[in-house]
Amino acid sequence: MSVVARIKEVTAEAINRLYSVDIQPNDVLVNATKPEFEGEYTVVLFAFVKQLKKSPDALGQELGEAILASNPGLFSSFNIIKGFLNLTISDSYWIPFLQDAYSKNNFGYGALTGQKVMVEYSSPNTNKPLHLGHLRNNFLGWSIAEILKATGNEVVKTCIVNDRGIHICKSMIAWQLFSEGATPKSTGTKGDHFVGDYYVKFNDAYKREVDELVAGGMDKETAEKEAPIMKATQQMLLDWEAGKPEVMELWRTMNGWVYKGFEETYQKIGSDFDKTYYESNTYLLGKDLVENGLAKGVFYQKEDGSVWIDLTADGLDEKLVRRKDGTSVYITQDIGLAEQKQKEFNASQSIYVVGDEQNYHFKVLKLICQKLQLPSADGIYHLSYGMVELPTGKMKSREGTVVDADDLVQEMINIAKQKTEELGKVKDFTESELAELYETIGLGALKFFLLRVDPKKKMVFNPEESIDFHGFTGPFIQYTHARIKSILRKTGEPGNNVSFHMPLLPLEKELLVLLETFPAVIADAASEHDPSKLAIYVFNLAKAFNSFYTEHSIAHAETPEKKELRLLLAGLTARVIKSGMQVLGIRVPERM
């Protein structure tokens, strides 16, 4: 049990015993003590003052004495300032904690819950390569999956690939018109970029055709419908749905190029999936559920034959679930896929990592699933994240301000290389060791930058700030880890079987307090679905270690006993940094 949980428990117990009331541990507010006061944790007394009819000081005095007397191994002293009961945790608590935590190889990880959780993330379109926004999605999805694993859940990572539809046909038409048979291989282009280029070519040609028609006297709206390239694209979509062989062949070929490109990117950034769904297989799902819903009276049919659900009573709107021509809309297949996932995996929770522009969509999705009484309905959770913007504003593909994922990753790696060479600390590394280090640092900087902010909030990606390797960054934390490992290489690993008698110094205690909260931070990040909590924590830990490191020598500590203690402290800090970063998807180097 965590120190905070124990403080809540013993405080509630003491209040109940002293004043014959019924206070629950969770009613006790425990904060970290402000640095200017003595102690590590503080019980806020105001909440009880009125009920117990005591002055804060008197209550604090009685309470402090009581919990100190009944928990001599936990507290060493207390003081009361203006209604705050500051508690000093005893060294005889910290030392065994340190030894115990160090002896575990999975400190911080929770016990198995027996629960299964699905995490759907990444979910790209196959008509263009991944960009900066996808990176936030991928890093978030991968990390939340790891965090949920660390808290004892079985996790199934899935991806739904949007591999069909009008946008794919645009790239296909453009390739037919303009490629003269070119392929990724013949041009030496990565497959997803190759196909994306034709998507751009489509839009250029389309715009030209519309402009010409408008110049010829047609109004813009009609011109947009009548442009030959658009009509050809729509015909191709019909041909695809009809399964016309040459269209299917081209579709498979071009998607194949894209998948090869994506695979390369995923490999590089560390995304992986246990199960990949393709929309070409799932877009017809959910049709039976529409019938089902009609029979149940959840849906209703309008005179023209279209099918709807009325969500106005839930504060939403009416929502179409089947067109009058009998075809499905987007949400229908989502309902169907939710049901399919449930049948296939029977997870208790299903997380969708999708941008916040689809908040409404997921609200509707969950509501409809609930009204249809699908078993998976209550487990649907939309992990909504904000858009990534540039200092100049939003990324717009039409204006060419989209930051390409592959380019950005490569740029980060290049900068890592350049900075590493400037510092010249790893001149003895082999070529492959260097390549790995640059990738670790470059990707670490990028991932940390995108994960350190609350997912719910939109964020600004400032290219200059993101490539900074100082301060609140991935490389800062990686560097701290490398420093510790350097010490351990020179002094040897800590022994962990020594008894300690010297009092802990403030900076030693600060590290211990932080280390002790690691399990609670992971649990919090899991329940909040928020990796940034962990990112902030790991940064604070690294910062605390660096202060400690500057102030106190480990290898040349005052006594052998202190050296042993500090080795343990440093060793545990390195492990926590490593596992904390690991669940963020960031590797830490032994040297840098």
Next chain:
RNA sequence: GGACCGGUAGCUCAGCUGGAUAGAGCAGCUGCCUUCUAAGCAGCAGGUCAUUGGUUCGAAUCCAAUCCGGUUCACCA
């Protein structure tokens, strides 16, 4: 227009289930490498927590209104 989200230091962000004098990083300014990696440390400076009112022992945090910004409400995906 309805719904939802946001507004905290020059910039990027923490803090938001109410608790002590609102915190980091970057940028700016001072110091610190013959001792375990200076991608570091210590310090200075920087704030009307959008505005107004309310709730109370106490409000950046809760409530209401207002202002500003964003997203969304397709027989698109």
